[in-house]
Amino acid sequence: xxxxxxxxxxxxxxxxxxxxxxxxxxxxxxxxxxxxxxxxxxxxxxxxxxxxxxxxxxxxxxxxxxxxxxxxxxxxxxxxxxxxxxxxxxxxxxxxxxxxxxxxxxxxxxxxxxxxxxxxxxxxxxxxxxxxxxxxxxxxxxxxxxxxxxxxxxxxxxxxxxxxxxxxxxxxxxxxxxxxxxxxxxxxxxxxxxxxxxxxxxxxxxxxxxxxxxxxxxxxxxxxxxxxxxxxxxxxxxxxxxxxxxxxxxxxxxxxxxxxxxxxxxxxxxxxxxxxxxxxxxxxxxxxxxxxxxxxxxxxxxxxxxxxxxxxxxxxxxxxxxxxxxxxxxxxxxxxxxxxxxxxxxxxxxxxxxxxxxxxxxxxxxxxxxxxxxxxxxxxxxxxxxxxxxxxxxxxxxxxxxxxxxxxxxxxxxxxxxxxxxxxxxxxxxxxxxxxxxxxxxxxxxxxxxxxxxxxxxxxxxxxxxxxxxxxxxxxxxxxxxxxxxxxxxxxxxxxxxxxxxxxxxxxxxxxxxxxxxxxxxxxxxxxxxxxxxxxxxxxxxxxxxxxxxxxxxxxxxxxxxxxxxxxxxxxxxxxxxxxxxxxxxxxxxxxxxxxxxxxxxxxxxxxxxxxxxxxxxxxxxxxxxxxxxxxxxxxxxxxxxxxxxxxxxxxxxxxxxxxxxxxxxxxxxxxxxxxxxxxxxxxxxxxxxxxxxxxxxxxxxxxxxxxxxxxxxxxxxxxxxxxxxxxxxxxxxxxxxxxxxxxxxxxxxxxxxxxxxxxxxxxx
Numbered sequence: 001x002x003x004x005x006x007x008x009x010x011x012x013x014x015x016x017x018x019x020x021x022x023x024x025x026x027x028x029x030x031x032x033x034x035x036x037x038x039x040x041x042x043x044x045x046x047x048x049x050x051x052x053x054x055x056x057x058x059x060x061x062x063x064x065x066x067x068x069x070x071x072x073x074x075x076x077x078x079x080x081x082x083x084x085x086x087x088x089x090x091x092x093x094x095x096x097x098x099x100x101x102x103x104x105x106x107x108x109x110x111x112x113x114x115x116x117x118x119x120x121x122x123x124x125x126x127x128x129x130x131x132x133x134x135x136x137x138x139x140x141x142x143x144x145x146x147x148x149x150x151x152x153x154x155x156x157x158x159x160x161x162x163x164x165x166x167x168x169x170x171x172x173x174x175x176x177x178x179x180x181x182x183x184x185x186x187x188x189x190x191x192x193x194x195x196x197x198x199x200x201x202x203x204x205x206x207x208x209x210x211x212x213x214x215x216x217x218x219x220x221x222x223x224x225x226x227x228x229x230x231x232x233x234x235x236x237x238x239x240x241x242x243x244x245x246x247x248x249x250x251x252x253x254x255x256x257x258x259x260x261x262x263x264x265x266x267x268x269x270x271x272x273x274x275x276x277x278x279x280x281x282x283x284x285x286x287x288x289x290x291x292x293x294x295x296x297x298x299x300x301x302x303x304x305x306x307x308x309x310x311x312x313x314x315x316x317x318x319x320x321x322x323x324x325x326x327x328x329x330x331x332x333x334x335x336x337x338x339x340x341x342x343x344x345x346x347x348x349x350x351x352x353x354x355x356x357x358x359x360x361x362x363x364x365x366x367x368x369x370x371x372x373x374x375x376x377x378x379x380x381x382x383x384x385x386x387x388x389x390x391x392x393x394x395x396x397x398x399x400x401x402x403x404x405x406x407x408x409x410x411x412x413x414x415x416x417x418x419x420x421x422x423x424x425x426x427x428x429x430x431x432x433x434x435x436x437x438x439x440x441x442x443x444x445x446x447x448x449x450x451x452x453x454x455x456x457x458x459x460x461x462x463x464x465x466x467x468x469x470x471x472x473x474x475x476x477x478x479x480x481x482x483x484x485x486x487x488x489x490x491x492x493x494x495x496x497x498x499x500x501x502x503x504x505x506x507x508x509x510x511x512x513x514x515x516x517x518x519x520x521x522x523x524x525x526x527x528x529x530x531x532x533x534x535x536x537x538x539x540x541x542x543x544x545x546x547x548x549x550x551x552x553x554x555x556x557x558x559x560x561x562x563x564x565x566x567x568x569x570x571x572x573x574x575x576x577x578x579x580x581x582x583x584x585x586x587x588x589x590x591x592x593x594x595x596x597x598x599x600x601x602x603x604x605x606x607x608x609x610x611x612x613x614x615x616x617x618x619x620x621x622x623x624x625x626x627x628x629x630x631x632x633x634x635x636x637x638x639x640x641x642x643x644x645x646x647x648x649x650x651x652x653x654x655x656x657x658x659x660x661x662x663x664x665x666x667x668x669x670x671x672x673x674x675x676x677x678x679x680x681x682x683x684x685x686x687x688x689x690x691x692x693x694x695x696x697x698x699x700x701x702x703x704x705x706x707x708x709x710x711x712x713x714x715x716x717x718x719x720x721x722x723x724x725x726x727x728x729x730x731x732x733x734x735x736x737x738x739x740x741x742x743x744x745x746x747x748x749x750x751x752x753x754x755x756x757x758x759x760x761x762x763x764x765x
Contacts, residue, residue: 262296264688265305268312275316275698280641283633289685290573292626298682306684307741313691314739318366320698320707321732324723325363325371327705328355334378340706341721349405349725350397350450353383358405358729360413360422361758365743366736376413380421385429385450396447399436400460403468404531404756405725407433411474412758423478430475430484437487440514443494444468459511465491466532469539470754477763492539495532496553502564503556504580505532523580525561526591526646531755533557534600541607542752544763554604558620561597566623569654574633575626576649588649589658590630595669596755598628599676606680606748625681628673632689635670640716641696643670657713664710666701666723668730668757675734679747690738697731730757 288295324338332338335345336354356375363372407429414422432450439445443465445455459465469488476485494516499505507529508520525533536554540547565577567588577594579587601624608617634643638657645661671690678686700716701707707727711718734757737743745751751759 259299260296262298262302262684264685265302266309266688268309269316270312271315273316275695275702278695278699280639280696281636281692283637284572285636286629286632286685286689289625289629290575292575292622292624292629294625294681294683296683298684302684303682306682306687309684310687310739310741313687313694314736316698317694317732317736317739318368320694320702321359321362321366321368321728321736322371323702324706324728324732325359325368329371329374331705334382337723337725338706339721340701340703340708340723341719343705349401352385352397352402352406353378354405355725355728357383357409357413358725358756360409361416362728362733362736364413364416365733365740365745372413372417376417376419376421379410379413379425383425385432387451396449396454396456399433399444399446399448400464400467402429402450403433403471404754404758405729407471407475408754408756408758408760409729411471411478411760412754414478415474415760426475427479427481430472430479434472434484434487437491439511441494441511441516442487442490443509443511443516444491459509459516461528462495462505462507462509463528463531465509466495466535467755469535470542470752470760473539473542474760492535492550496549499553499556502560503553503558504560504564505529505557521582523565524591525565525577525594525597526579527593530591530593530596534596534755537600537604537607538752538754541603542760542762544765545607545609551609555616558601558604562619562623567649569630569649571652572654574630574649574654575623576630576647576655577627578649589646590649591646592631592634592643592667593669595628595631595634595673598624598631598673600624601627602673602676602680603747624673624677628670628677628686631670631673635689635693635696638713640664640700640710640713641692642700642710642713643667644713662712662714663720664713666697666707666709666727666731668726668734671731671734671738672757675738676747678738687738690735694735726756733757 328338331343332345334353336347336349338345360375407426410422410426435453436444436448436455443459446458446460446464448455469492472484472488476482504523506518506520507522507524509516510519536550540550567576567578576590601620605617605621606612608614610616635641642664644657646658647655648658649655674686674690706723708719709722711720745759752762753759
């Protein structure tokens with residue numbers, strides 16, 4: 001072996017002599033028969049150990065010596081990998097030890113059989129010798145003289161047994177002498193190797209610990225153990241293990257017990273990564289996360305590796321944003337949207353530069369400051385709300401969408417840059433939008449004409465009513481105009497009064513001439529209901545966690561969700577949140593939109609007034625992880641690796657793509673949940689899942705001018721000429737933040753995101 005080079009190979013006395021055992025020289029068979037089997041086991045185990053160490057170190061050296069050559073192989077989705085590394089790197093240290101011992105035991109059995117076979121042949125019992133080899137002997141039904149060398153022992157002809165001619169006897173003699181020589185050679189080689197191994201054992205063990213942290217990168221499909229031996233041993237000796245947290249929140253290391261090693265770390269992504277060669281890897285993987293468990297320990301060393309890998313990935317997300325922005329600036333600057341396939345433009349949101357405004361804080365957080373200041377100049381000099389312009393001329397704008405996209409975008413840009421131009425425009429827009437609250441009940445109209453203040457007669461759905469408070473409260477604080485906060489908080493107060501004992505609010509409302517009421521019987525955490533539940537928690541966080549009535553609404557709703565809506569699929573037990581009609585009838589479907597719950601539940605657990613270790617917080621955190629795993633399967637199970645609008649939980653394999661909504665419109669909710677769970681728990685698995693999704697977006701959605709939607713997730717070529725502004729505002733932003741360990745955003749202590757992923761500062765007093 002390579003590890004024995006340079007070691008003194010002078011002959012040494014047999015190992016039996018060192019133990020005080022006198023050996024006869026009569027035959028090699030008696031020599032091996034009298035050796036203690038435990039000695040042989042030790043010999044073979046150590047031999048196999050050194051052999052395995054040599055193979056692992058050699059494989060790592062081959063894969064880590066030349067970054068330039070490895071670039072072509074560093075692909076996650078289509079790279080070639082070493083079969084040896086792919087096989088061995090999936091094993092935990094205990095597994096390697098077990099395999100070595102099993103291999104040694106099997107080798108001992110084989111040698112024992114060979115010795116017994118040789119002794120049988122010495123006695124002339126060739127049938128017994130053949131049976132010991134597991135081979136048919138003359139007279140057996142399966143005997144084939146053209147297949148087995150054993151025939152030579154019996155001479156020629158079908159009568160081949162111990163009555164063979166003299167030629168057979170000569171061949172038998174030569175064969176027996178060959179066996180004796182082989183066994184003697186093996187014995188001398190192993191005894192000599194044992195002495196060498198003893199001299200090298202300590203050195204090899206020390207060298208292995210030093211080198212195992214080197215060349216950690218492996219191609220996809222390979223697994224590696226992440227372990228700092230000295231750190232691990234130190235922690236095992238400690239009597240107490242304080243919890244460590246990383247910037248922005250998240251447990252890094254709880255310590256204690258045997259370390260459970262995270263096996264999914266991969267190579268950093270090269271700048272010239274070829275997304276066209278990526279192929280979705282399929283569903284059903286990472287099953288250990290299905291029930292919301294934490295299968296691996298998150299150590300400081302693991303997070304350092306994860307952060308390094310993430311930095312190489314965020315580069316590509318920023319490049320995606322550049323691709324969109326450069327085409328938008330060239331062809332559609334100031335328009336609401338650019339169509340990604342044709343490059344044409346639209347003003348379907350009223351001609352307020354919705355894509356530009358919605359993307360401002362994404363540009364800032366990605367470090368695209370030149371692009372940010374160019375957009376600021378347009379906002380300052382050209383953005384106006386005095387008329388509604390464009391080919392999609394409308395009489396009113398969506399109160400909900402305009403608040404979360406445009407008002408939220410302006411406020412976040414101001415919060416990050418402190419440029420007064422953004423606050424002035426936000427105040428102008430807010431003063432027009434807030435008129436939607438001019439109703440007897442204080443519940444807002446669903447649309448508002450921002451030129452003359454006229455509104456339609458309809459009250460919005462649940463999401464319309466309860467998803468503007470974060471924005472208007474921030475605007476009130478920064479402008480000193482209390483009206484913004486008062487009107488939005490009054491609407492939320494109406495919802496608090498309407499909230500039933502189970503905490504679950506119905507989707508449809510009516511003004512009731514000042515006495516609002518629910519007008520339907522549907523309860524959903526999906527479309528038209530979702531973000532009101534989200535804001536119950538986020539208003540409380542925004543206010544410094546002091547307005548307990550909002551937290552109480554959230555906790556009440558989550559108890560109802562756990563008790564009534566949280567379901568398990570058949571046959572694999574995936575967690576999902578069903579819709580409810582009336583008091584009990586469930587619709588077993590879950591929108592892509594519902595996946596925000598994973599992030600919100602995690603945030604709830606880490607901010608729970610009862611503490612993270614409380615039963616309620618642990619219940620919420622476990623559910624967050626389990627629901628998010630299901631949402632990951634939304635993507636992994638399709639041919640494109642992208643998710644439809646919703647799934648029906650029916651059939652023989654948990655869930656099916658709904659016939660009425662098989663399309664993917666670049667939605668953000670799943671990567672949003674990945675971001676929260678990654679930031680709070682520190683588990684790198686959420687970055688791994690997010691990278692899979694981003695690769696599918698790059699391969700199947702990227703177009704000449706942007707990123708297209710898909711008409712059917714199981715038809716990757718079915719691109720649709722549509723790109724919502726929330727793709728830049730949310731999907732790309734959450735992906736970038738997922739891979740950005742250096743971000744200024746702190747979701748536990750400094751910032752709260754509105755439902756369009758616009759971060760705003762938490763109130764300090």
